[in-house]
Amino acid sequence: MLFGLIVLVASSGYLIYQTGKSPYVTRAYEARQQPIQFSHERHVAGNGLDCRYCHASAETAAVAGIPPTKTCMNCHSQIHSSSAYLEPVRSSYANDVSIQWVKVHDLPDFVYFDHSIHVNKGVGCTTCHGRVDQMPLMWTVKTLQMEWCLDCHRTPEKYLRPREAVFKVDYEPPADQLALGSRLVKDYQVKSLTSCSTCHR
Amino acid sequence: MNTGPDSRMSDHHDLDFTSIQSSLAGTSGPEYWRSLEELANTEAFRDYLHREFPEQASEFTDPVGRRQFMRLMGASLALAGVSACTKQPAEVIVPYVRAPEEIVPADRFSTPRR
DSSP: OHHHHHHHHHHHHHHHHHHHTSHHHHOTTOOOOOSSOOOHIIIIIITOOOHHHHSTTTTTSSSOOOOOHHHHHHHHTTTTTTOGGGHHHHHHHHHTOOOOEEOSSOOOTTOOOOHHHHHHTTOOHHHHHOOGGGOSSOOOOSOOSHHHHHHHHHOGGGTOOOGGGTTOTTOOOOTTHHHHHHHHHHHTTOOOOOSGGGTOO | OOOSTTHHHHGGGGSOHHHHHHHHHTOOSOOOOSSHHHHHTOHHHHHHHHTSSTTTTTTTOOHHHHHHHHHHHHHHHHHHHHTTSSOOOOOEEOOOSSOOTTOOTTOSSOSOOO
């Protein structure tokens, strides 16, 4: 009887814990509808665009940057210039009204996050964002919860890659990832920052 | 009672000075009073003292009301915590249409560095 009670409490606690980080709660793997059916798969895998062509400030600023309509029109004034799918882009450009994209990777407002430091310390795009080149519409592949942040902040050597491979979407970690990661931690002087005020400033 | 501006002063003619004097007759040593009305200690004056602030005079004397107040406030505070059990609202990103030169959103320096 007592044993059964302990098992019941423990299993229901485990169930609540697992539900809390399940895609049902975090909305991971849920493709988000956007005002324009923009496909990362088309632009990255199909056309071979580099991440930084659109997300230009990923290496230098706190946010990677969502491209201005002008960036779309650089190509789409020539390519598919009369496509009905791109009418919102053209009207945005013609009327000087921003496109309102739905934020997919939405960290809570009480978290300070700087893109550039992660990119410059060898955290690859796909480490957090997943295989963007295989996403017709954008979705998240991680929980974006604090436990997930801390996993890497405690043991960065599990995830780091050489700086020159940060923007490679098809990067596969080598078999001796821990050896490589430990070397990169030393080379890039990566600190294991786990104090609360690192992110909650 | 009188309600004029000097009502308390003008009350003096209502006082029974003979009874005041007789009440003082048997006393010795220091006896202090702040007004003749206090000294006279009439029924009307005690009533006036009790109702000095008539609007608030009888507030929060009912123990059931105070308990009800605590109960409702406790429930409100407890339920306020439930509002945390929600998903984040959807946010939109509103980029530039034509990005101005040398302005990078969320860049501390906003200067070209490459």
